[in-house]
Amino acid sequence: MMNPRLARTLASLTPEGLATLIRQLAARQPVGARGDVTVPDIVATLLEGIDLGTPAETWSGQLALQRAIAKTVAQIPDMDYIEGDS
Numbered sequence: 001m002m003n004p005r006l007a008r009t010l011a012s013l014t015p016e017g018l019a020t021l022i023r024q025l026a027a028r029q030p031v032g033a034r035g036d037v038t039v040p041d042i043v044a045t046l047l048e049g050i051d052l053g054t055p056a057e058t059w060s061g062q063l064a065l066q067r068a069i070a071k072t073v074a075q076i077p078d079m080d081y082i083e084g085d086s
Contacts, residue, residue, distance in 0.1 A: 005050045006061045010068050013046075015075040021045060022079065039066055039084070 025041055026034045043065050052058040073081040 003052050013072050018072045019076045
């Protein structure tokens, strides 16, 4: 069973909202690093204050959110999702 707060976060993820969040996160970075925002930073911001439970539940929830972020970024014309090795 998915954490209800995570389910609401996933359901509320829109291209417009995510683009705004990414731009806000980018603006907080040093000038030379504003072109990239890492997925862990986005996930941490979206999950702020949400306890996902056990380590297994946390990992599963983070993966679900990462997949949703990738799908949502694909709908944002001026942004690209680049898969990383971590």
